Amino acid sequence: MAIEVHDVSKRFGDFVALDDVCIRVNDGALTALLGPSGSGKSTLLRIIAGLESPDSGEVRIGEEIVTDAPARTRDVGFVFQHYAPFKHMTVHENVAFGLAVRKRPKAEIRARVSELLGLVRLDGLAERYPSQLSGGQLQRMALARALAVQPRVLLLDEPFGALDAQVRAELREWLRRLHEEIHVTTIFVTHDQEEAMALAEQIVVMNKGRIEQAGTPRELYESSRNEFVMSFIGPVNRLGEASFLRPHDIQILPSAAGEGTEALIERVVHLGFEVRVELKLHDGRDVWAQVTRESAQELELQEGQILAVRLPEPRVFA
Amino acid sequence: MSFSRLGLRTVALGYLALLLLAPVAMIFYRTFEHGIAPVWDAVTAPNAVHAFWLSIEIVVIAVPLNTAFGVGMALLLERGSFKGKALLSTLVDLPFAISPVVVGLALVLVYGKTGWFGDWLIGHGIQVIFSVPGMVLATAVVSLPFVVRETAPVLRELGTDAEQAAATLGAGAWLTFRRITLPAIRWGIVYGVVLTTARALGEFGAVSVVSGRIEGQTQTLPLYVQGQFENFNITGAYASAVVLALLALATLVAMNLLTRRTPARESALTTP
Numbered sequence: 001m002a003i004e005v006h007d008v009s010k011r012f013g014d015f016v017a018l019d020d021v022c023i024r025v026n027d028g029a030l031t032a033l034l035g036p037s038g039s040g041k042s043t044l045l046r047i048i049a050g051l052e053s054p055d056s057g058e059v060r061i062g063e064e065i066v067t068d069a070p071a072r073t074r075d076v077g078f079v080f081q082h083y084a085p086f087k088h089m090t091v092h093e094n095v096a097f098g099l100a101v102r103k104r105p106k107a108e109i110r111a112r113v114s115e116l117l118g119l120v121r122l123d124g125l126a127e128r129y130p131s132q133l134s135g136g137q138l139q140r141m142a143l144a145r146a147l148a149v150q151p152r153v154l155l156l157d158e159p160f161g162a163l164d165a166q167v168r169a170e171l172r173e174w175l176r177r178l179h180e181e182i183h184v185t186t187i188f189v190t191h192d193q194e195e196a197m198a199l200a201e202q203i204v205v206m207n208k209g210r211i212e213q214a215g216t217p218r219e220l221y222e223s224s225r226n227e228f229v230m231s232f233i234g235p236v237n238r239l240g241e242a243s244f245l246r247p248h249d250i251q252i253l254p255s256a257a258g259e260g261t262e263a264l265i266e267r268v269v270h271l272g273f274e275v276r277v278e279l280k281l282h283d284g285r286d287v288w289a290q291v292t293r294e295s296a297q298e299l300e301l302q303e304g305q306i307l308a309v310r311l312p313e314p315r316v317f318a
Numbered sequence: 319m320s321f322s323r324l325g326l327r328t329v330a331l332g333y334l335a336l337l338l339l340a341p342v343a344m345i346f347y348r349t350f351e352h353g354i355a356p357v358w359d360a361v362t363a364p365n366a367v368h369a370f371w372l373s374i375e376i377v378v379i380a381v382p383l384n385t386a387f388g389v390g391m392a393l394l395l396e397r398g399s400f401k402g403k404a405l406l407s408t409l410v411d412l413p414f415a416i417s418p419v420v421v422g423l424a425l426v427l428v429y430g431k432t433g434w435f436g437d438w439l440i441g442h443g444i445q446v447i448f449s450v451p452g453m454v455l456a457t458a459v460v461s462l463p464f465v466v467r468e469t470a471p472v473l474r475e476l477g478t479d480a481e482q483a484a485a486t487l488g489a490g491a492w493l494t495f496r497r498i499t500l501p502a503i504r505w506g507i508v509y510g511v512v513l514t515t516a517r518a519l520g521e522f523g524a525v526s527v528v529s530g531r532i533e534g535q536t537q538t539l540p541l542y543v544q545g546q547f548e549n550f551n552i553t554g555a556y557a558s559a560v561v562l563a564l565l566a567l568a569t570l571v572a573m574n575l576l577t578r579r580t581p582a583r584e585s586a587l588t589t590p
Contacts, residue, residue: 051482071485078486084479088501097497098487142483149487 001062001152001185002027003048008057010043017043018054019209025187025202030179032196033189034232035206041189042081042157044206048187049155050074061152077146077184081158083138085130091117091141092126098149116144119178136167143175147182156188160195172199193233197221205229227317237287243314250289251310252277252299260308263287268301277301279309287311342563349556360557365534369542370561375450376525376538377518380458384514388465389507393495395466396473413462421459422527425452448530453538456524461517468510472503505577512573516566539565 003025010018018040025031033041046052048059050071059067066074086094092113099109117123120140130138139159146154159175160168176199179186190196196203197217204214205228213225217233224230230244237245253260262282269276275296277289289309291299299307349357360366395407413421427433429446439446446452480502484494522540529536537545539562546554 049486051486071482072488072490074486075488076486078483080479080483082479084483086480086483086498097484097489101484101488101493145483145487 002060003153003185003187004058004060005044005048006058006060008044008047008054008059010040010047010052010054016209018047021057021206021209021211023204023211023214025185028183028185029201030176030199031187031202031204032200033187033204033206034191034193034196036191036232038208039206040209041191041206045155045157045187045189048153049076049078051078075149075152077149077151077154079139079142079146079154079156079159081161083130083142085133085138085141087130090127090129091122091133094130094141095144095148097145102149112148113144116148119147120144134167135163136171139163139171143178147184151184154184154186156186158190159188160190160192168195175199197233203233205232207232224315230315230317235290239285239287239311239314240316242318243316245287245311245314247276247288247290249312250279250287251312252289252291252295252301253308253310254299255307260310263307263309265301265303265305265307268296268303270296275301281309345556345559345563349553349560352553356553357557357560360551360554361561363554365537366542366554366558366561368534369537369539369558372450372453372537373519373539373562373565376454376457377515379454380461380518381511381514383458384462385465385507385511387462388510388514389469389503391466392469392473392503393499396470397478410463410466413459418456418460418521418523419527422456422524425456425459425524425528429455447528448532448536450536452528453525453536456528457518457521460521460524461514464513464517465507465510468513469503469506472506473499476502508573508577512569515569519562519565519569 003023005021005023008018008021009016021040021044023044033044035041043052047054048061050066050069050073054067057067058065061074061076071078086097089097095113095116096109099112104112114123114126117126120143122137122140122144125133125137130141133141143156160171163171172195188199200217202214203217203220205212205220207228212232213220213229220229220233224233227242227244230236231238235247237247237250239245251260263279265277266280266286267276267278269278270293273293275291275293277291277296279287279289281287291301361370391410395403395410426447428435429439429452430436431440431447433447435446444451446455476499480498481494484498489497520540521538522544525538526541526544529538529541531537531541531545533545539558543555543558543562546552546558
């Protein structure tokens, strides 16, 4: 089901959490709300779920205006940042909760819960209590609980924020496959641009309660509308007041070329496939370039070496 | 063990022994000094039996009232947002701050014959002061804050995430309270109820003022103990005091057993 947010504003006392925000999420899409903390992304998600009410504006799910509808009537699945498990209930009871509230027959509930536990790979843990699960397992239980009632949309607040790096990458991949399988309209909140790029079909970049830009990961990376988006999505070099250059656009020339700008290599950092080269240009500006392991070897880059680089036209934002 | 910790332990235990253990042990000793028979006679005297059941009656009315009020007030203080919340929170503690005797006098001023509601109440044939309703009121007032104060921190600690999760899953306010909030705060409530019961059983000052202390009519167990003591019936006083102490002990044990009934769920609750 599509989600539309029109001119939504929200204040908490003097703090403006959302300032005239509009977004549109297509039916079945996987969308990321990306921004630093305090950018209003979680507030927007909670307003869509009905856990906060906007001061002004309108929220639609499908064709229905839900702005004033309480959360329990909105049919949204919500996964909380810290999973909000019902600690006194087993995994089975947690997942069954929404169905029990809807007074579905016992046999149907049992069948649906075991199907979902299979889907989130928690079979065999049905009788455990949340305190006996790991973070990743809790996360998947919360997801199964939200999906049990077949929500119109699925909302996830920092879904991988509290997990360690390896589990995070695994769950991210798994969530993407799950989404391909069940195709429910999904919005997730994150402050991690890599996570947003890896997972989302559409990214909405937020900052200080406003939307900076919305688009596909590629659009945002290649045609950032402003300074904030450019520096939030991917690494940048700041050349002047408002002129930016991606590190991989800086070309290091073979010493024989005899053209380009002179630069001193201050540091070479090997990160595996990627090599980071920190440079001081002849006019004193510091930049860094991103090259592959192969080209670093070919160019025989050494700290203290002076060589030539070619700088393409930087992106300049007015 | 270091010397200073040993010293600290001695002081703590000594303090407890001097203030609590020795006097209570002394009461038990003096009660049973001459065997069981005189004690049995004393506690089965009609007025003693009446006082016993009156105390139970008051507890059975006042404690559920304060439990319902306490849980409601805790929810209001922790989940509501309104002006004057801090003031309300302070008001809840007032019964702890005021002397029970003053509470009793205040009730007489409001509900007594010459009090604000006195005429109206007597006109409708309801006697509050010098009667059981007044004693229930006095007991309820002095034991009012316990459930609120034991439940509110648990609610705060619990947070609202689970309640909001229940809402997104379609649960209404009452269902969420019953299935999600109540199970999570029940140990807080149980502890509040234990303290309320203990306080209600032992209340002397406020009840003494509003009861008129009519033997065999408005004498609770603590009032009866005091009455026997004043009449130099030492055995009667000690025997009833022991009954009172055993009642309090029984409350603690009963609650302890209740909280042990579902060990798996308890551990699931207490570990984060």
